[in-house]
Every structure is written in structure tokens, then in C-alpha cells.
Amino acid sequence: MGQASEDTVVIPSDRAAAERVERAIAQQLKDAGYSEQALFAVRLAVDEALANAIHHGNRDDPAKHVTIEYQVTPEVFRITITDEGGGFRPEGLPDPTARENLERPNGRGVMLMRAYMTEVSFNEAGNAVTLVKRRDCDLPRRDKAQ
């Protein structure tokens, strides 16, 4: 406990490989003393980001890769997930809580990342997302969901 750790992992566009990284991150956060609530938040947001990178970014193409760079310190968890896709414009996403969208089966991933992370940012190309979870930040925040 109290140690900082960081790693860079490159995985194929494969959910089983993503799941292994998610488990490794969860273990490191646990070792660093993060709460069960924080672990839930990070697991949810990282899973959404990896699913987006594999499915929407790399179009499930096994020849394409996802690069995951992360850092765990006692105060903050930070991760950047980069895919090989053409990127997207997060500001163009429809509001999934609008009445006309409530029964649509998709379109909630980015919203959940924003609700469960302290910060969410995208690079200009739209093919990399950075998630930050500060240990002292209580999550989720419903005001951040949009």
C-alpha cells in the first residue's frame, strides 16, 4: 500500500484480453486501498471505454490493437485507452436520457464514464479517451451524467 504503479499494455481487439486487464487494474486498486465503491466505478467506466475501443473504434478487427496506459497512485487512478479507429465526436452523441431515446438499446457508454469518473477527456482525433478517478471524489455524480 502507498506505492505507485503504472503499466502500458497493448491488447488485440478481444474482450477476453480486455477483461484480463480490467481484473489486473482492479487488483492494483484494491492493493492501493481504494474502496469497493471506487472499484465498481473504475470497473464500469474502464469496461465501457474498452468495449467502445474494440467495437466502435477497431470494429472488432482482430488485426487492430488497443493501447492501454494506466497509473495507480494512492490519490488518483488515470488511464488512457487508444484504438486504431477513425475517432468520433463525443459532443455529437444524443442524450440517452431524453424521452425519445430512453428505449434505445445503445448509446449509454460515454454517459456512464462521465458519471463514474472524476474527469473524462478525448483527444482531438477522438480515438483516445483518458479517464481519471480521484480517490477523494465521491462517485457517481448524477450532474455529470450529461
Added chain:
Amino acid sequence: MSTKDSRVRVDTHDGVTHVTFVERHILEEASIQKIGEEVGALIDGEVSPKLLLDFSNVEHLSSSALGLLITINNRVRAKGGQLRLANIDPQIYEVFVITQLNKLFQIHADTEQALASFK
């Protein structure tokens, strides 16, 4: 109905099909697709399905899993049936609140309340 590879356990009580998710994490697309097929077959097998989805084993779910629930809800409604959700962990219930899907689904604290709510 359930096999050793099933992602769900199925019981019936007084005309209600009680489906319990077996997995703790409902995240991956392949798993979600399998659950969708199993629950879809149950819906197809009823004239007017009364379906209770039990989350008592579930610790994590993804937005894809929420999408599956919406699809199930649409299929049940298309047949004039009724869908209830029950035994949802407080952290997961918060996901329903954030996405406002608690307004779309009839969610009950426990199995008894959910079973009593069917008309």
C-alpha cells in the same frame, strides 16, 4: 430449460417465469448475446409472458447489458406481457437511476414484491 452452459436459471411460480442471472458480471458481448437468446426463447414460448428477471447474483453490468434489458422489455411488451426486475444491488440500481432506466422498468426490492406485482 437450463443447461449446464446456461447463463440463467429458470423457475416458474403461478404463471410467472422467474429468470435468475447466474453470472456475477454481465459485461461481455458474447455472454450478453447468449442471455438474450435464452430469455428470447422463454418469451417466444409464452402467449403473454410474465417475466421476472432476478439480479441477486449480479455485481457488475455494462451498458450493453442495459441494452439487452431494453430489448427484452420491448419483446415482452410486443406480446402484451409483463416484465419485472428484482433483487438489484444498490450500486447497480444507481446505474439504472443515472441512465433513468428506473423510469422504464418496474423494479422491485425483492422476489416476493415482484411476484405480487403481476396482474
